[in-house]
Amino acid sequence: MNLAAATNESLANASNTLIYSSMAVYTLAFFAHIAEWVLGSRSKVGRTAAALKKDSAAGAPAVTVKVAQQGGTAVLDRPTIVTRSAAGTRDVPDGPGAAGGTFKGDLWGRIAVSLTVVAFAVQAGGVVARAMSVQRAPWGNMYEFSITFSTVVVGAYLILLALKKNVRWIGLMLVTTVLLDLGIATTTLYTDSDQLVPALHSYWLWIHVSTAIICGAVFYLGAVGTLLYLFRDSYENKIANGGTPGKFATSVLERLPAAKSLDTFSYRINAAVFPLWTFTIIAGAIWAGDAWGRYWGWDPKEVWSFITWVAYAAYLHARATAGWKGRKAAYLALIAFGCWLFNYYGVNIFVTGKHSYAGV
């Protein structure tokens, strides 16, 4: 074995060690998030109920006042912008987040986020080491695809956090899925660094697969938002109709953002990636045209990309169609994400086609 090969081997081993280490750190982050939620449950906020009760009593949507901070000029009486939300939607304030406004909960939440940052760095190192060991893009089989995928999901989440978006409520769910994803990747899906079939030797591999991974990662965040929206929405409905949700549900759902914010969050996310997903499919078609002599051949992977695309298009249409907004659109969004997931796991595992180089 020559020297280069030896370095490759050791890089591959280093990559595995890094991935395992990141799992350890993610586990710590998981417990820190649990602590955050548990400690946060001691706060007594009850803002949703208050807002909804007041709402139904007054019979008119509340008005929120926001001051537009524009520049630092010396104008003393800056015009104040009054905003008013859509008619027919509930005006409920966002929950305080997992920490429930408690100091200790918040501390643990911050610890969890810091641990997530560390785990992300370690995991990203693992992905890079893997890429260097195989001297190609680190997404030639499902193991590599999975580790890259969860790295990108966490990266997207951290970027949203850095942009000061209100997304910390995703933390626990995210870390849990990442652990699950890595667990499956390192056990059942693991493949030694290996060769690629010649069809994959193309710069389209970088373009097409990387955008596919980014789309999946961001669609995932959207799907979590949608799922929580459905829970939070039934919770708000129940209260608005005079019901009393269970204690646990109250404690958890109370701390999430308002249904409307969750809905907007997932819509923005899904709408923002939809063009990228369209691009991914088209890039795939161009590549297929180069590699196989036809740009579209109804191969199972192509079929499911198409189904996913149509499902998301249906979701976007539903949002624009009066009777389909809200919960119905949300179900469509979940179905669409389900299609994406099936395309990722299901097609690689259960269906054989030209794309079946997954190495499972």
Place this chain on the structure above:
Amino acid sequence: MSNLNTTDERDLGQAGEQLSTAPREESAASVPAMGVIGWARWFWRQLTSMRVALILLFLLSLGAIPGSLIPQNSVDELKVQTFKEAHTTVTPVYEALQFFDIYSSVWFSAIYILLFISLIGCIVPRTGQFIGQLRGRPPGAPRKLTRLPAYTTWRTEAAPEEVRAAALTVLRKRRFRSHEVGDAVAAEKGYLRETGNLMFHIALIVMLIAFACGQLFKSEGGKLVVEGDGFANTITQYDDFKSGSLFDTDDLTPFSFDLEDFVGTYERSGPQRGTARTYEARVTYAEGADGEEKKKVIEVNKPLVVDGTKVYLNAHGYAPVISVKDGKGKEVYRTAVPLLPIDNNVTSTGAIKVMDGYKDADGKKSQLGFQAFFVPTFAGDGKGTMFSQYPGLDYPVLALNGYYGSLGVDSGLPQNVYQLDTSKMKEFKDSNGDQLKKRLRPGETMKLPDGAGSITFESVEEWASFQIARQPAAGWALTGAVAAIVGLAGSLFIQRRRVWVRAVRGADGVTVVEMAGLGRSDSAKLPEELGGLALALNTMAPTAPGPEPEPGQPSEEPAEGAEK
């Protein structure tokens, strides 16, 4: 995201109208007026409604699913055949439902044709409406600006006319289309959103038509070529050939090529061992019937293109050169026999069929068949199995076992050249009465028992298989695709919004300025933008000292007063 989810439509009047060209939803229950025309109109309205578009989209994705689970003729006919044999009960049902040709089936076509009629029926009126909106001007201010999603107000000593003139300047500088209507300035921005949306939907139609042309006129076929052999583009030369229903054999581009050499080199060691480093088919080709000869290297993602027809390198394998002598020692067979790879290291299998000219020890006509296993790199002498260790030609070994009798090629059924039908053949036995098998190195010979002749593994050639495809209108499909993405981005990232600025003299002689903004969705950007506009206008029409109008408390008096 919708027409007017932002405010009570009552309060807005026409101000919020036409902020999009999305069709209004009609309830499905509305029963049409009697008569054929009534029904036709009702049907058309249903078909072009958003709800039906939604349902058709849903059906389209649902209908595509079985095609990914059931083998398709368009993808792999052999697999379909195997499936039919294995599932005799469901096959008639599947055949009736055209489940083996879903993407060209009547029902699948019906879904997407309806969808595209719906799409055209949707685009045409929307385009007209949008052009109308472009020609017209933003509608005047609603009476109660306080009802809009973003609102601000202040008092100023500037005269109302001055404020409106200043507002026009501010808005126009930010590329709002604005004009004065009555006591207010009306402005609108973000028309590109609608343009993008229409462009996206039109691009979908372009893509569909291009795709349909591609399917109807396409031709594609495969050809396996051993080094030294060639191919000319006529139907008879193909190993397998498929074409669209409007394809005509005259559409085949005339050209020919010879495979001079296949070069495959592979990574020697490390985790990437066996990965192809070079993988090239070196050909000489000629365009037309007698064009000049040119050289070209075809690689996996780099096809040879001749006048719209592309020649792709699909696969590669080995073709051991085999010679067979009959009982009299006469050479009756000498061919490079292509074998099919079954793994990444090119372990290959296949069949050697000696059909004509062979006579057995007794001088009787017979046929020979051999099952062949080939590895380019054997694990090593004496040990190892017939599984290749490496895709390169390091230590080739060919394992053979033989049969004699009838190959069954005359039965009329098409035969797989890589498989041996041994139903009418007998095994050659060795001296122990076991089946005769041998592993051969190049140059070695296996003697057949009882003077039946011999078979020699002479040398190894390589083969490459090519896919020769022509798909017209691919350029159009690509253009449509790019336009679709651009349009989609415009449609999803640009917000169409309106701003109104009303300036009227209040009861105490001081001007009251009111500004309000309306978008199609309540986004945080709208109030922000309004804040920026207000600030710009505020510097030109500064706040007057004195009581500030209560935000949130609708200052309706000035607005109503203006009408007196």
